[in-house]
Amino acid sequence: xxxxxxxxSIIIGAxxxxxxxxxxxxxxxxxxxxxxxxxxxxxxxxxxxFHPGFKAPVAHSVNHFSxxxxxxxxxxxxxxxxxxxxxxxVGLSPEGKHVFLNGAELRGVSDDEREAYARYSRQLQRxxxxxxxxxxxxxxxxxxxxxxxxxxxxxxxxNLRRLGKADLREFLRxxxxxxxxxxxxxFDSDILxxxxxxxxxxxxxxxxxxxxxxxxxxLYRMVGTTMSGGVGALVSALEAAxxxxxxxxxxxxxxxxxxxxxxASGLRATGVELGNGEVFEAxxxxxxxxxxxxxxxxxxxxxxxxxxxxRIKRLRCKGYVAKLHLALNSSPTFGGIEDSGGRMIIAxxxxxxxxxxxxxxxxxxxxxPVMEITLPSVHDASLAPPDQHVLSAHxxxxxxxxxxxxNEATRDALSERIIDTIERYAPGxxxxxxxxxxxxxxDLEHAFGVxxxxxxxxxxxxxxxxxxxxxxxxxxxxxxxxxxxxxxxGCHPGGDLxxxxxxxxxxxxxx
Ligand SMILES: Cc1cc2nc3c(=O)[nH]c(=O)nc-3n(C[C@H](O)[C@H](O)[C@H](O)COP(=O)(O)OP(=O)(O)OC[C@H]3O[C@@H](n4cnc5c(N)ncnc54)[C@H](O)[C@@H]3O)c2cc1C
Numbered sequence: 001x002x003x004x005x006x007x008x009s010i011i012i013g014a015x016x017x018x019x020x021x022x023x024x025x026x027x028x029x030x031x032x033x034x035x036x037x038x039x040x041x042x043x044x045x046x047x048x049x050f051h052p053g054f055k056a057p058v059a060h061s062v063n064h065f066s067x068x069x070x071x072x073x074x075x076x077x078x079x080x081x082x083x084x085x086x087x088x089x090v091g092l093s094p095e096g097k098h099v100f101l102n103g104a105e106l107r108g109v110s111d112d113e114r115e116a117y118a119r120y121s122r123q124l125q126r127x128x129x130x131x132x133x134x135x136x137x138x139x140x141x142x143x144x145x146x147x148x149x150x151x152x153x154x155x156x157x158x159n160l161r162r163l164g165k166a167d168l169r170e171f172l173r174x175x176x177x178x179x180x181x182x183x184x185x186x187f188d189s190d191i192l193x194x195x196x197x198x199x200x201x202x203x204x205x206x207x208x209x210x211x212x213x214x215x216x217x218x219l220y221r222m223v224g225t226t227m228s229g230g231v232g233a234l235v236s237a238l239e240a241a242x243x244x245x246x247x248x249x250x251x252x253x254x255x256x257x258x259x260x261x262x263x264a265s266g267l268r269a270t271g272v273e274l275g276n277g278e279v280f281e282a283x284x285x286x287x288x289x290x291x292x293x294x295x296x297x298x299x300x301x302x303x304x305x306x307x308x309x310x311r312i313k314r315l316r317c318k319g320y321v322a323k324l325h326l327a328l329n330s331s332p333t334f335g336g337i338e339d340s341g342g343r344m345i346i347a348x349x350x351x352x353x354x355x356x357x358x359x360x361x362x363x364x365x366x367x368x369p370v371m372e373i374t375l376p377s378v379h380d381a382s383l384a385p386p387d388q389h390v391l392s393a394h395x396x397x398x399x400x401x402x403x404x405x406x407n408e409a410t411r412d413a414l415s416e417r418i419i420d421t422i423e424r425y426a427p428g429x430x431x432x433x434x435x436x437x438x439x440x441x442x443d444l445e446h447a448f449g450v451x452x453x454x455x456x457x458x459x460x461x462x463x464x465x466x467x468x469x470x471x472x473x474x475x476x477x478x479x480x481x482x483x484x485x486x487x488x489x490g491c492h493p494g495g496d497l498x499x500x501x502x503x504x505x506x507x508x509x510x511x
Contacts, residue, residue, distance in 0.1 A: 006281045007033045009509065010272055012255045012298070013288035013449075013488065015043025019238035020502030021286055021487040023073050026245035028510050033280060034247055035272065037254035037449055042235040043288070044448055044455075045497055047383065051435025054327035055383045057231040058439070058448065060374045060392040061343060062497050063087045064224030065234065066136060069499040078237035078244070081228040088342030091195035092425045096336045099191045109189050117196075120186045127171050128222035130159045135220065135493040135500050138476050138508055139467045175215050176462070180208035180350055182215060190349035194370075197353070198345050202372060202396060203455030203495065205320050207357035208350040213462045220460075224498060230379040234497065253278075258285050258298045260481060267303055269483035284509050288488035288502070290450050290457035291470040292317055299481060308480055311471040315490075316459040317452035319441030320360055322398035324371075324418050326391040327384070327435035332375070334426045344373040346421060353396070360397035365414050369421055371395045391429075393418060400441040400452050411438050456495025457488055466492060477505040485509055 009025050011018045014036035026032045040046050047057040063086070070082045086103035093099070099108040106117045134156055140149030160168055174182055179200050183193035199221040200214035201207065208214075227234060243249060257273040259281075271281035287294040295304060295312045304312075334340055347353050347370040356366035372394045377384040384390050395418055402410060415438045423430050444453030451457070458470055467475045470490045477485045487505030489495035 007031045008282065009033075009284040009286055010035060010280055010282040011286045011288060011487065012258075012272065012294075013037070013043060014041035014239075014249055014251070015288050015488065016045050016235060016238055016497055016499060017488045017502035017505075018043070018286075018288035019235070019242050020069060020073070020499040021288065021506045022247040022249075023238065023242040023245050024503060024506035025509060026242060026247040027073075028506075032242075032247040033282070034242065034249045035253040035255055035274070035280075036249065036251045039251050041239050041249065041251065042231075044444075044450065045231050045235050047232050047235075050325045050437035051327040053385045054325075054388070054390050054435060056325040056376060056390050056392050056437075058323055058444065059231055059497055060376050060394070061087055062231055062234050063226050064221050065227060065497055066499050066503065067225040068136065069503050070225060070227065073238070073241040075227075075234075075237040075241060078240040079229070080233055080237045083225050084228050085226065087226055088339065089195060089198075090337060090342065090344045091191035092334065092344050092346050093191055094348065094424055097191070098336055099189065099195055101195060102342075106192075109192055113187060113189055113192060116186050117192070123167065123170065124219065124222060126163060126167055127175075128219040130163055130171070131219055132223040133159065135223070135498065136503060138504055139492050141467055141472070141476055175219075176211060176213060177215055178209050178211050179206075179214040179218075180354075183208070183350060193350050194347035194353060195345050197350065198347070198372065201353065202394060203321055204461070205316070205318075205397075205459055206461070207354045207397075209354055210357075213460070213465065216462070216465075217460055220493060221496065228379070230376055231497065232380050232382070238499075255289075255298060257300075258287070258294075258481075258484060260299065260303050267481055269481050284483055284485060286485045286487050286505060286509065288486075290317065290454070290488060291315060291474070291486065291490040292451040292458075293449065294486065294490075295479075299484070303481065305480060308471065308473050311473075315464065315470055316461070317454045317457070318400035319444060319450075319453035319455060320397045320399065321455050322365075322395045322414070322441065323439040323444070324391075324393040324395060324415060325437045325439075326393075326419070326429075326433050328389045328391055328429070328432045329434050330387065330432050331389055332391060332426045332429045332432065340375050341378040342374070344425075346371050346373065346425060357397045360399045363399050363401055363403035365398050365402065365417070367417065369395050369398075369414075369418050371418065371421070373422065391422075393422070398440055400445075402440070406440050406442050411440065414438060414440075454495075457490035460494045465494065469494065477501075477508040
């Protein structure tokens with residue numbers, strides 16, 4: 001074993017949250033080392049070559065990154081233009097009767113429906129703004145509270161109270177309403193209902209009829225900012241911000257163990273050990289790896305209390321989203337769409353989403369897959385050769401545990417089914433495909449070191465959110481092992497490209 005120096009903080013994983021956390025800690029004067037297992041930074045937001053000359057990021061839209069983090073970290077100075085307006089979104093119709101949504105502007109539906117949307121969207125925005133401050137705060141624990149915790153609870157209550165009686169009643173009624181009910185109450189158009197539900201459902205194990213927190217997830221995704229250049233530009237800017245602040249980043253540096261010292265009654269994290277035997281010591285070890293990886297693999301159950309271990313083992317971490325990348329030798333034409341730079345949703349009605357979910361529940365993929373498509377090369381020309389394009393599709397619901405298991409044949413069959421589905425909306429696209437890659441949740445687990453290949457590291461359901469994320473004992477970024485903190489998507493407020501967990505963890509450490 002080679003002892004290689006002492007840091008204030010060592011961060012495990014240079015996904016976007018690890019980068020955000022490193023940037024804040026380094027800006028506060030800490031000596032920070034960021035260790036990343038793979039050969040590049042970005043984690044689930046990194047871009048990699050899937051066909052010679054063609055690259056794609058796993059996450060393909062940056063539409064609710066925290067604006068205050070972008071400003072505080074000076075991402076503008078590192079090439080990002082923030083607040084570039086909303087990302088246009090189209091609900092594709094097989095008959096060409098598409099529904100177009102761009103911020104407040106809605107086209108392709110009746111005047112009545114447009115008015116209903118204006119009312120609905122104003123109300124949801126009021127709810128989203130009331131909750132917004134709490135995504136960037138540590139959620140207080142239930143139990144003896146410090147003054148800061150009481151203030152957070154007070155602020156939360158006040159913000160909700162400020163909604164006024166009518167809105168507050170409505171908020172309490174709808175936040176756990178199945179998406180289907182919310183849509184049916186407000187709209188008639190099938191495509192519009194699918195389009196507006198999408199952000200409540202994507203990435204989760206929830207369908208339109210599932211009770212739980214799809215509406216809360218939708219509100220979570222209604223705040224934040226969009227920025228120019230796509231996912232690649234965000235990751236480059238975060239890397240530059242962390243490095244400029246003085247953080248040291250090492251790739252190809254897989255942490256094998258988090259080192260602890262002391263007795264069972266008083267363990268403390270003291271550093272990390274890499275696969276090659278190198279050892280680094282630190283006052284704080286901060287993990288952006290998912291909670292199961294952090295505790296079950298890197299700490300080890302022998303160092304954990306049994307009830308906590310069981311809670312970590314019980315986390316629901318099996319992903320439900322697959323990713324298809326297509327290398328196209330020309331620009332695809334989706335009938336009736338002039339600007340294909342936004343998100344395109346294939347889900348003709350809410351039942352199509354529900355039935356795809358039903359298949360996945362029983363370990364099958366759907367014969368009628370529902371998906372979100374983007375063309376990331378429209379915003380980032382470096383992803384494909386000149387005049388050629390990358391198509392990126394998030395396919396809901398594809399089970400981690402496929403009946404009979406995943407192999408080349410099942411992957412090929414699903415890829416073919418997805419391409420057939422896209423072909424209905426973009427006739428001729430099949431002839432332009434020169435390369436492809438399908439990443440099932442099991443492949444995402446293998447390629448990106450995320451348990452279950454889960455979009456949010458662990459399901460964002462009410463029992464795994466707020467002061468229960470990932471568990472009661474580790475919901476304030478500190479963990480039962482003193483000196484060990486969490487800073488990834490598995491902690492509050494959750495997954496997506498927001499930067500919030502990395503920001504909140506850094507603030508807890510700096511306290
Ligand atoms: C298919 C898919 C599509 C998505 N699309 C979108 C989207 O369009 N928009 C959006 O906002 N969100 C999207 N998401 C969600 C989003 O990408 C994630 O929630 C987010 O990237 C998580 O960031 P993170 O930094 O917390 O974790 P990660 O990005 O998972 O980073 C963790 C890092 O830790 C590293 N690591 C793990 N173990 C070790 C170890 N032992 N030693 C060293 N390093 C280690 C990993 O290599 C990784 O780089 C998508 C997710 C998936 C799966």
